Amino acid sequence: MVVLAFILQTIRIAIPYLFAASGGMIAERAGVVSLTLEGFMLSGAFTATLGAYYSGNPWIGLLCGILGGLLMGLVHAVACIRYKADQIVVGMAINLLVVGLTRFFLHMAFDSSSNSPRVPGFGGEGASTGLAALASNPLVWIGLLLVPAMAWLMFRTAFGLRVRAVGEHPLAAASVGVPVSRVRYTAVAISGMLAALGGVYLALDQHQFTDQMTAGRGFIALAAVIFGRWHPVRAAIACLLFAAAETLQIQLQAFEIVPSQFVAIIPYVLTIVALAGVIGRSVSPAALGKAED
Known part of the structure; x- marks a missing residue:
């Protein structure tokens, strides 16, 4: 039972990483740095909350969340592709912008600077982490199926070939x-x-x-992309590894064996160690971060 609970909690924690890492992988394969994952996640969370609250329907919230991410993605694309701005600077700017915007509109919509009221959602009203709660959440299934879907898209379709081509040699692709x-x-x-x-x-x-x-999950997802060497399946495995470390952190805090401050840093230390292990051995897309001439 303990092992099953650990696995279920790991999957539950890994789902947002899987979504963000899949997004980061496809953008970086196309040559655009994905430091914006944190901002995309936060904008999706806030617009989904707005949609679910005012419609009373979590599916409307889901659509609103997707539209929120699309809007910020287009802002990022216009700045980096149309105006050839520095992609690192734009990424950090969008992350800071989304933090400010969500805080501002949170206060406007709900008269609170910290949290929204309860909204309808998926997975049941409780904080259950059991099998039934996971199985009843459609986003869990979408997140798990996204991994083979992204692998098929990137390596079995003409669009995936074009994405990889513009990320490796845009001039040759254009020719x-x-x-x-x-x-x-x-x-x-x-x-x-x-x-x-x-x-x-x-x-x-x-x-x-x-x-x-989102509490830095976008940056951990980006680390999973790098650790997975820009491959959707390997990135997904990295997401599960980081999620397992976070699950271990939660369980160790419950036992109070060591000070909670040390336990809380486990996922981040693992991220640094994992990245240090692949630096110099992983090869990023050749045109990553380079504007089209």
């Missing part, structure tokens, strides 16, 4: 008729929507939005 800018716009838009689904999962699973509720 054979591939619309580099259009492919990158599409990839970043998909990235925004997928990462936003990670935020939607958090908001609708917890039945409310809280200020900065």
Whole structure:
């Protein structure tokens, strides 16, 4: 029973990572740095909360969350592709912008600077982490099925070939008729929507939005992409590894064996160690972070 509970909790924690990592993988494969995953997730969580609260329907919230991620993805794409801004700077700026916007509109919509009221969501009203709660949440199934779907999209379709081509050698891709800018716009838009689904999962699973509720998950998802060497299946395995570390952290805090401050850093230490182990051995897409000439 203990092992089963550990596995179920790991899957539950891994779902937002899987969404965000899938989004980050496709954008970076197209040559656009995905430091914006945190902002995409937070915007998805907030717009999903708004949609679910005012409609009373979690599916409307889901659609609103996707639209929120799409909007921020297009902002990122226009800045980086159309105006050729520095992708690192734009990424950090969007993350800070979304934090400010969600805090501002949270106060406007709900007269609170910390959290929204309860909203209808998926997974039951309680904080249950059991099998029934996971199985009843459609976003869990979508997140798990997303891994083979992304592998098929990237390596078995013409669009995936174009994404990989513009991320490796955009000039060569353009010379054979591939619309580099259009492919990158599409990839970043998909990235925004997928990462936003990670935020939607958090908001609708917890039945409310809280200020900065993503808590760095977007950056951990980006680390999973790098650790997985920009491959959807390997990135998903990295997400499960980081989620298992977070589950271990939660369980160790319950036992109070060591000070909670040390336990809380386990997932982040593991992220640093994992990245340190692949630095120098993993090869990023050759045109990553480079604007189209």
